[in-house]
Amino acid sequence: MAVRILAMCGSARVGSVNQKLLNVAVQGALAAGAQVTVVSLRDYPLPFYDSDLEKELGVPDHARRLQALFGEHDALLVASPDYNGGYPALLKNTIDWMSRPIAQVRSGMELFANTPAAVISASPGPMGGIRSMLAMRGVLEKLGALVIPQSFTLGQAYQAFGDNNQLNNEVVAGEVKAVGEALVKCCRAVRQG
Numbered sequence: 225m226a227v228r229i230l231a232m233c234g235s236a237r238v239g240s241v242n243q244k245l246l247n248v249a250v251q252g253a254l255a256a257g258a259q260v261t262v263v264s265l266r267d268y269p270l271p272f273y274d275s276d277l278e279k280e281l282g283v284p285d286h287a288r289r290l291q292a293l294f295g296e297h298d299a300l301l302v303a304s305p306d307y308n309g310g311y312p313a314l315l316k317n318t319i320d321w322m323s324r325p326i327a328q329v330r331s332g333m334e335l336f337a338n339t340p341a342a343v344i345s346a347s348p349g350p351m352g353g354i355r356s357m358l359a360m361r362g363v364l365e366k367l368g369a370l371v372i373p374q375s376f377t378l379g380q381a382y383q384a385f386g387d388n389n390q391l392n393n394e395v396v397a398g399e400v401k402a403v404g405e406a407l408v409k410c411c412r413a414v415r416q417g
Contacts, residue, residue, distance in 0.1 A: 227258040227411040229404075230297040234315030234360075235305045236266035241346040241381035242353075244389050245400060246303035249344055249376070252401025253301065256408035261297065263290070265314055272313075273320040287321035291332055294322060298411045299340040300369065301404065304360040306345055306353035311360045323367055336367035340410040342403050344376045346384075352377030370414070374406035 231250050233243045250260050268286040271277060283291075294300065304311045323332040341364045345353030354377045361371045376399055378384055384391055391397040 227253075227256075227299065227408050228297040229253050229258050229260045229299045229301050229407060229411075230294055231260055231262045231301040231303075232265060232315075232318070233303040233305075234265070234312045235303075236264060236314060240305070241348070241378070241385065242303040242305045242344075244385050245344055245346040245376075245378055245381070246301065247389065248391055248397055248400040249301060249303070249342070249404040252404030253408050254404070255401065256405040258404070258408045258411075260301075261293065263293065265318055268318065270317055270321050273317055273324075278324060283321065283324045287318075287324065290318065290322050291326055291335060294335050295326075298415075299342075299407050300336075300364070301407055302341065302343045302360060302364070304343055304345045304353065304356045306347040306349070306351075306356035309355045311356045311363070315360070316363065319363060319367070333367055336364065336369045338414070339369050340407055340414060341369040341371045342374060342407040343371065344378075344400065344403055346378040346381035348380065348382050350379045352379035352381070370410065372403075372406055372410050374403045376400050376403050 347353035
């Protein structure tokens, strides 16, 4: 059975350089034989997480849909934009809601436990979103995900893509695709136990 990867970008902006970078990593995963589902967080609007809201109204339907989708996949590939040196609220809020209880007896954190994950980041600045990428790795590790060591940050991202939304530098494109490939290899290794 093919490895199934859920890919999401922490930016819902049309033309996001992080979405473009995610798409390149997805190409690497597809070339390694994975099936990839790319979701836009724009399609899953969620209120800011609040435990009082959760007690009153329960877990929102969009969070439940994302939990179900994530549960159908073997791994998570995340592109985390850098907003003032950290990950965006949209991405963190989505993960917070996904970690909420699936049912009365099951924790949403089970979705993340021992699940391979990879994080990449792009930024218009010279550091390429490294702070965001490292912080998001920490969040996923806290939830129990197996975050692979392969990652990628792309600085000066607005100049890095051509009109075709592909990276101008083939060596860089190969490095980004290698993250997707490494995530597939990790999933296969986890399956073999």
